[in-house]
Each structure stands twice: as C-alpha cells, then as structure tokens.
Amino acid sequence: MATAACYIRRNTTYWQRARRALDRAGFVEKSAMIDGAKLHYAQGPNNGPALLLIHGQMKDWTTYMRVLPELAKHFQVYAVDCYGHGHSDRAVQRYSNVAMGRDLAMFLRTVIAQPAIVCGNSSGGLLGVQIANEAPELVRKLILEDPPFFSSLPPRFEHTAGYDLPRIAHDFLNNNETDFSAYYVSQSAFIGLFGDLAPKMIRSALAQRARQPPQPIHWWFMPPAVNDMFRVLDYYDPRFGEEFYTGGWHRDFDHAEALAALKVPTVLLHANWQLDASGTTLLGAMDDADAARAADLVDDVDFRRVDAGHAVHFDKPRLFIKIVEDVAANKRWVD
Secondary structure (H helix, E strand, O other), X not given: OHHHHHHHHHHXXXXXXXXXXXXHHOOEEEEEEEOOEEEEEEEOOOOOXXXXXXXXXXXXXXXXXXXXXXXXXXXXXXXXXXXXXXXXXXXXXXXXXXXXHHHHHHHHHHHXXXXXXXXXEOHHHHHHHHHHHHOHHHEEEEEEEOOOOOOOOOOHHHHEHHHHHHHHHHHHHHOOXXXXXXXXXXXXXXXXXXXXXXXXXXXXXXXXXXXXXXXXXXXXOOOHHHHHHHHOHHHXXXXXXXXXXXXXXXXXXXXXXXXXXXXXXXXXXXXXXXXXXXXXXXXXXXXXXHHHHHHHHOOOEEEEEOOOOOOHHHHOHHHHHHHHHHHHOOOOOOX
C-alpha cells in the first residue's frame, strides 16, 4: 500500500516539485521580440558559458526540467519555446526549419549575445543545424539530440511513429474540431500501445476536457514520462504539425546539404529505435542507416550511440548532463 501511495504521489506531484527545483536554481521566464514575433524562454543564472536548449515537437522548454538545475551550476542556460509551442507566438508564417532557425540565430545574436553551445532535441536538432549554418560564429559546439534526419522527409515520414502527430493535426484542422487535446488523445496511435488500458485512458482524458474550464490531460496511474507528453497539448498549435504533414517544414532545407555545410564541432546522439511488429514503421527518430549517413556528412562529428529514449534529457538525465559537460570540456566519446 505504501509503495502504491508513493507511486501515485510521484505521478501527481512531479510537475510542482520540478517547478520548485527550477525556482531554487534561479530560473526566470522571459520573452523577447524577434522581428515582430514573441519568443518565450527560461533563463538560468550566469554560472558559466551560454547553453541554448531547443525542444522537439509537442513539447516546451519545461521538457528539460530534469536537467536544468544541475546544468545551471555550470552554464547560463537558455531554454526556448519554439513558435507554436508553450508561450511563444503562433507565428504560422515562420513554421519552417529555415524561418524558425533564422529567428533562433537572431535570438543568439540579440538576447544571448555571445557564442553558445546549442543543443536541439528531435526537430530542435534540425533547427540547431540551421542555426549553426546561419551563424557559425555564435555556435561554440552543436549537440544534435536524436534528430530525425532523412526519416522526417516525405514520403518516408508516413512510415514513422513521428507521423502520428502531424496526421492528427491535419485531420483536426480539416474536420473543424475545436479541442485539439481531446481530439489527439482519441486518435493517437501512442495511446493504443497501452492495450486494454487505452480505453480507460481515453475516457479519463475526455472527462478532464469536459470540465469547465477544461483540465490539462493527466493520469494519476501514468508515470511523468507519459504525462509530460500530454500536459503541454493546450499550448501546441496544430498548424505546426500541418507543416510537417505537407512537408512545408523542410522547405529550402536539404538535410544532406545542411549537414555537409556544418563548420562547427558537432555531437550527434543516436537513441534507441526499432521497427513495429509489421516491420514497416520506424519507432524512433532514425534507424542506424540514417544515423550513419548523417554522421558521415558532418566533417567534425562526435557520433554517440546512446542507450536511451528519444528525449535523452528526460529519459536519462544524468547521461545527458554528462554529455553536455563533456562537450563543454572538449571530451570526445569513448566506447
């Protein structure tokens, strides 16, 4: 009974405890206007070199909560909300890797105003490459945390787990639905992975959304890794997903050319992946061939295969912190 009570308490208080830890570490939330659009971010105390963290799709800056207090001891951390996420503007006209990458390069120039280590997870890694090519003089090191190189390009993208969110966003926009959080839960293939528990999860989520005002989706019986995926849904713009669905996100961004153009020291993290039971759908950001191809294209690359989930910073926070600290200290990977 005591074990069950501790499990429930951990699941239901994770967010509040993590936010208190951030407050104690000295993080403050701010906003900057970048060419007329608001970019929201969290900034830590000035305890070392600048570190810019860029989250992946359907996340916000708080996805890094598990690593921020420790990183803040050795860096001045800036964790941004990408457009269409969190409290940044829904700047639809900038929902492409090139446009958003240019604005983040401007954020580096005008807000951080010094060279920084740039680290991006998932689509944030694609943005990191664009930033490094836009402003190489402002990127000391580039950390690409399991980015979906090549696999996120159509038509192959349709055969990856990452396609689920853009597909749902596209259907939501074309079916005149009004509550994306409720629609996503009811349509998500991810929920289906929980088997017999899936209907209970959907019923619970829809009941939370039916309240007035609607409540952010949370399940007391699910661990933080699951709940954190759904907590931020209300701040996600499905039009962002639409650009991945149509391929518009990659407009003027050739993956191979962009990787080959990199002139900054780069660390490429390749996390766990597998194929689904049918052997046709990639469950992960890149398979081994994608990762090897990406690594081969970068002139100065430190390639690291890590035993962790897609969001290494959330799944294996100690490992992620060590990697960032090693990168700052110019320590390369040793198998």
